[in-house]
Amino acid sequence: MKILKYVGIGVLILGVLWAAAFFIKSNSKSAIVYETETPFKTDIEQKTVATGKVVPEDEVLIKPQISGIIDKIVLEEGDKVKSGDLIATIKVVPNEQALVSARGRVSNARFSLNTAEAEYNRNKTLFDKGVISNQEFLDIELRYNQAKQELTNAQNDYQIIKSGSAGGSATANTNIRATVTGTVLEIPVKEGDQVIEANNFNDGTTIATIADMTQMIFEGQVDEAEVEKLELGMPLKVSFGAIQDKEFEASLRFVAPKGVEEQGAVQFKIEGEVQLNDSTFIRAGYSANASIILDKKEDVLAIKEALLQYDKETEKPYVEVETGDQQFERKDIEVGISDGINVEITSGLSESDKVKVWNKTEPIKKEAENN
Incomplete structure (x- = not known):
């Protein structure tokens, strides 16, 4: 029985040793061999990208001079027009109450004129006979002339309300014409729509939008962290989402003095x-990106930005430099501008230093084989 007991204990100890050896072997990994890279000379450009769209520099809204109903539209969106070209015609639909009131003013003015004319004729006879003075006759003649003018004004008001023009023809006000030369971008109305004129209380109905498509501007936004680096006249490279593999030159002409908060970040508008060139047609409203070079340095010492490490307390950059075979020491450095890939080294490194690639990991395949 004792022999069996000792045999059991021995088997148990061997099992434990085998399990420990298997666990150690299955969880062991080979030591990582760190690679190194040396600093190099290169050109670095610090850029920012502003997102936005391209729009015509000037858009003119064509509005009617009189209220009415669109009778006919003679142009379509996309047509090129010259100043004075006919766009649409309006049929005047007078307000019944205003029309009746205007007709009443005409009748009253005519009654006043008849009375003034009778008085004038009677007193003219007396004046010719020397019965009344010259001053008295002049006052009567003035009232007579004022009555005639009042009738004319009332008749003109009536014609304007009725047909849109004092002369009886509505051509001047009901023919909507282009006020500038350009391209029709939009006609937001259709035949039969009712439109109203622009006045002190209303902007009026827009009949058409016209713009010069040869003069376009980029409108975008930049973050507040970069706006102080911008200067008017800086070159831009503008690319459009609808036009592949093509960039257009532009120059910065406006930076907004006031920012707008969007999703927690303050953005500043730029223009x-x-x-443009004659070979490419740019449509208004294209989405666009503008690349802006904020800073540029040529032939400077640099390393890949991925090689940088940062002190947890001071947050200052440093790298690890090889001193022997797989032996490294920390070296504090000072950096300059970065393009997101390469970063300028202003002090702390030389071209002969070998910088540790600290974030290299073992391939996934090798780890799987070890497990």
């Missing part, structure tokens, strides 16, 4: 004048 750039885009230089």
Whole structure:
């Protein structure tokens, strides 16, 4: 029985040793061999990208001079027009109450004129006979002339309300014409729509929008962290989402003095004048990106930005430099501008130093084989 007991204990100890050896082997990994890279000379450009759209520099809204109903539209969106070209015609639909009131004013003015005319004729006879003075006759003649003018004004008001023009023809006000030369961007109304004129209380109905498509500007936004680096006249590279593999030159002409908060970040509006060519047609409203070079340095010492490490307390950058075979020491450095890939080294490194690639990991395949 004792022999069996000792045999059981021995088997148990061997099992424990085998399990420990298996656990150690299955969880062991080979030591990582760190690679190194050396600093190099290169050109670095610090850029920012502003997102936005391209729009015509000037858009003119064509509005009617009189209220009415769209009778006919003679142009379509996209047509090129010259100043004075006919766009649409309006049929005047007078307000019944205003029309009746205007007709009443005409009748009253005519009654006043008849009375003034009778008085004038009677007193003219007396004046010719020397019965009344010259001053008295002049006052009567003035009232007579004022009555005639009042009738004319009332008749003109009536014609304007009735047909849209004092002369009886509504051509001047009911023919909607282009006020500038350009391209019709939009006609937001259709035949039969009712439109109202612009006045002190209403902007009026827009009949058409016209713009010069040869003068376009980029409108975008930049973050507040970069706005102080912008200067008017800086070159921009504008690319459009609808036009692949093509960039257009532009120059910065406006930076907003006031920012707007969007999703927790303050954005500032910028504008750039885009230089177009005759071979490419740019449509208003294209989404666009503008690349802006904030700073540029040529032939400077640099390393890949991924090699940088940062002190947890001071947050200052440093790298690890090889001193022997797989032996490294920390070296504090000072950095300059970065393009997101390479970063300028202003002090702390030389071209002969070998910098540790600290974030290299073992391939997934090798780890799986070890497990």
